[in-house]
Amino acid sequence: MDITAWTALSPYGTGGGPFAEAVRAGRPAAAAADPADVPDTEVCLVPGFDPRAALGRRGTRAMDRVTGLAVAAVGALVADRPAGPGTALVLGTTGGSAQSMTDFTAASLTGERPFDVAPAAVPGAVMNCAAGQCALRHGLTGPNITIAGGRASGLLGLAHARRLLLAGRAAAVLCGAAEEYSPARSWLEHHGRDGAPARLGEGAAVLRLERAGTPGALARVLAVASGVDAALADVARRALDRARVAPAGVWAATPGLEGAGVPARAAARMPDARGLIGDTGAVAAVFQIAAALAALADAAGRVAVVAGADPAGQVSAAVLRMA
Amino acid sequence: MVAAPRRVVVTGLGAVSSIGTGAAGFAAGLRAGRSGAAPITAFDTAGYAHATGCPVTGFDAGRVLRRVPAAGLGRAARFAAAAARMAAADAGLTDADLRGARCQVAIGTTDGGADELDALTAARLAAGPAALDRAAVRRVPAAALPAAAARELGLTAAEAITFGTACAAGTHAIGDGLDAVRVGDADLAFCGGADALCRKTFTAFYRLGTVAPDACRPFDAGRRGILPGEGAGVLVLESLDSARARGARVHAEVLGYGLNCDARHPVAPDERGVARCMELALADAGVAPADVDLISAHGTGTRANDVTEARAIRAVFGDAPPRTVGLKSMFGHTMGAAGALSAVACALAIAHRFVPPTINHRRTDPECGLDCVPNEAVEADLRVVQSNGLAFGGTNAVVLLGRHGAAGAA
Numbered sequence: 001m002d003i004t005a006w007t008a009l010s011p012y013g014t015g016g017g018p019f020a021e022a023v024r025a026g027r028p029a030a031a032a033a034d035p036a037d038v039p040d041t042e043v044c045l046v047p048g049f050d051p052r053a054a055l056g057r058r059g060t061r062a063m064d065r066v067t068g069l070a071v072a073a074v075g076a077l078v079a080d081r082p083a084g085p086g087t088a089l090v091l092g093t094t095g096g097s098a099q100s101m102t103d104f105t106a107a108s109l110t111g112e113r114p115f116d117v118a119p120a121a122v123p124g125a126v127m128n129c130a131a132g133q134c135a136l137r138h139g140l141t142g143p144n145i146t147i148a149g150g151r152a153s154g155l156l157g158l159a160h161a162r163r164l165l166l167a168g169r170a171a172a173v174l175c176g177a178a179e180e181y182s183p184a185r186s187w188l189e190h191h192g193r194d195g196a197p198a199r200l201g202e203g204a205a206v207l208r209l210e211r212a213g214t215p216g217a218l219a220r221v222l223a224v225a226s227g228v229d230a231a232l233a234d235v236a237r238r239a240l241d242r243a244r245v246a247p248a249g250v251w252a253a254t255p256g257l258e259g260a261g262v263p264a265r266a267a268a269r270m271p272d273a274r275g276l277i278g279d280t281g282a283v284a285a286v287f288q289i290a291a292a293l294a295a296l297a298d299a300a301g302r303v304a305v306v307a308g309a310d311p312a313g314q315v316s317a318a319v320l321r322m323a
Numbered sequence: 324m325v326a327a328p329r330r331v332v333v334t335g336l337g338a339v340s341s342i343g344t345g346a347a348g349f350a351a352g353l354r355a356g357r358s359g360a361a362p363i364t365a366f367d368t369a370g371y372a373h374a375t376g377c378p379v380t381g382f383d384a385g386r387v388l389r390r391v392p393a394a395g396l397g398r399a400a401r402f403a404a405a406a407a408r409m410a411a412a413d414a415g416l417t418d419a420d421l422r423g424a425r426c427q428v429a430i431g432t433t434d435g436g437a438d439e440l441d442a443l444t445a446a447r448l449a450a451g452p453a454a455l456d457r458a459a460v461r462r463v464p465a466a467a468l469p470a471a472a473a474r475e476l477g478l479t480a481a482e483a484i485t486f487g488t489a490c491a492a493g494t495h496a497i498g499d500g501l502d503a504v505r506v507g508d509a510d511l512a513f514c515g516g517a518d519a520l521c522r523k524t525f526t527a528f529y530r531l532g533t534v535a536p537d538a539c540r541p542f543d544a545g546r547r548g549i550l551p552g553e554g555a556g557v558l559v560l561e562s563l564d565s566a567r568a569r570g571a572r573v574h575a576e577v578l579g580y581g582l583n584c585d586a587r588h589p590v591a592p593d594e595r596g597v598a599r600c601m602e603l604a605l606a607d608a609g610v611a612p613a614d615v616d617l618i619s620a621h622g623t624g625t626r627a628n629d630v631t632e633a634r635a636i637r638a639v640f641g642d643a644p645p646r647t648v649g650l651k652s653m654f655g656h657t658m659g660a661a662g663a664l665s666a667v668a669c670a671l672a673i674a675h676r677f678v679p680p681t682i683n684h685r686r687t688d689p690e691c692g693l694d695c696v697p698n699e700a701v702e703a704d705l706r707v708v709q710s711n712g713l714a715f716g717g718t719n720a721v722v723l724l725g726r727h728g729a730a731g732a733a
Binding site: 038101105108126129132139143192235313314 | 457465473485486583
């Protein structure tokens, strides 16, 4: 399976260009104090992003931010090359819009009657709202999948996308993730990490995946491996075994894989997406892959390993070879 | 396309539902046409004109789970882990068998730990966001469901993947399990779905006017909507070669899978998209429409779904479609578990040679015009059975199961 295109809607702004340029320069995105007044939290927002401004007024009145981010990012890839009927969408998430969901329940709890909720808010209270809106707005009639894998979503999405391609269920897969900043997410994340300081980010990133050997590919996904409560290095070692790549031959890798025999200098060659744009939740691994594609564009033939873990227990690693 | 895809069979079944638990208990409930309808007690239902659902009552996950303490899990994760444990036992898989196997755990869910988020929302309204229960916060993410199932089975090298595709999620998870075994990503797939009743989703369906006051009556002229339900279903899938090598009992074969998206409406299903999805599954299975003996419909019992789905069925199967049952009449709309419990029911129907009924039935809606096997199970020799899963967002999934070794299903 080859990566043939990618895009990012990130704290650097709209499109892969600004993201790639900033990653290559190692320039951190602007951060601000968390508007929700969550202690010790900074946020890296997608500058100026508003679903109505980005997508127009039609159908965006009740659209939540995560859906807007996803629709805009997928739209950039579809505009680049129209998606045929055999194009699948695989979108990662933590749990949709935590803000929309908690607002919906709060309306039920505080309204005069418990069902005094806005009907227009119903779609946003479901996890796959963003993927459904992407299909609706971009005419994507192929497989439409939402993978709720938190920070491992992007890598689990790669594993699923690969199966869709191998089983002949899609000719191309738009595989990405979206995560919004919201006060609800900020507080959940804050408590989830026992109040440790954090720098939250948001955005959406999408890869176009096609069968191995597609002309113009940027990189090949050689293998993906996963585990639960497993050491990052163990999962990476299994991914490298499947890819038939010797760990010593890895050129760039996310940190923490020395235990798998990956050279320490490989970590130095891998840009640190999280350090640059903050903790982007479900998009973390997709942004990391995009960062690797940007930083290693001139490293044809080199192998990169991107690994990630979610606090829920999922651990995944992907082995890429730059084209 | 893989040159010669491996044949994939169902060797284990686990179920948690309002009409029975475990493969045997669930099968007995299906055969008896049991109703799981009861007042909802999972949240305060004061102020709703009616709040009947299909809650799971009297089920103690702690009696099923061997490794993971039930107390640390959210309700849906408990259901998922328990169903996975039951499925492993039903498949005759010991911990030693599982240790060396390459496994996938794929769980579909609409809500994950949304019941926990509901409780946290109430706590935030009462005392502000700074004082939330941190253990409850960690039970919210949907990723916790397959993680709990994997931990329960000791599968540290498993891919634990969550399908968040709303009410089609359980069917998507089974389809991905099929593919994981077919393409060689896994030797064993534990796939299905789980959900727990929650205020958020009950209120969403209620506000749309799609919750029935008393009973779910799919394809009935007097249908009033869904009864929200809860539970979990998990199937063990493996290659036919693997099942033979270990002498496993085969409940059914997974013949094929189809998935697509209507891309037409945020919440309403579209006839053409649903028909196309069934065609994709039939083509994947290499089965002609005339060979399908039974359809387990998505059959929510809402006005919109049932007519649209019935039209789509006739578009694919012609004017004499196979018997089409709405199992949600018995155990409610279990959301992300719906497709999984439907597939478990299909496998049981094939293995035990009966058609589970559509209960609460009075008069078939002529606009639906289907033989929904009203009220009483019937004995039947089923060779090919189809299970439909349709969801918000227009995302659809269909799986086909067949009797292992039946002519036309091989």
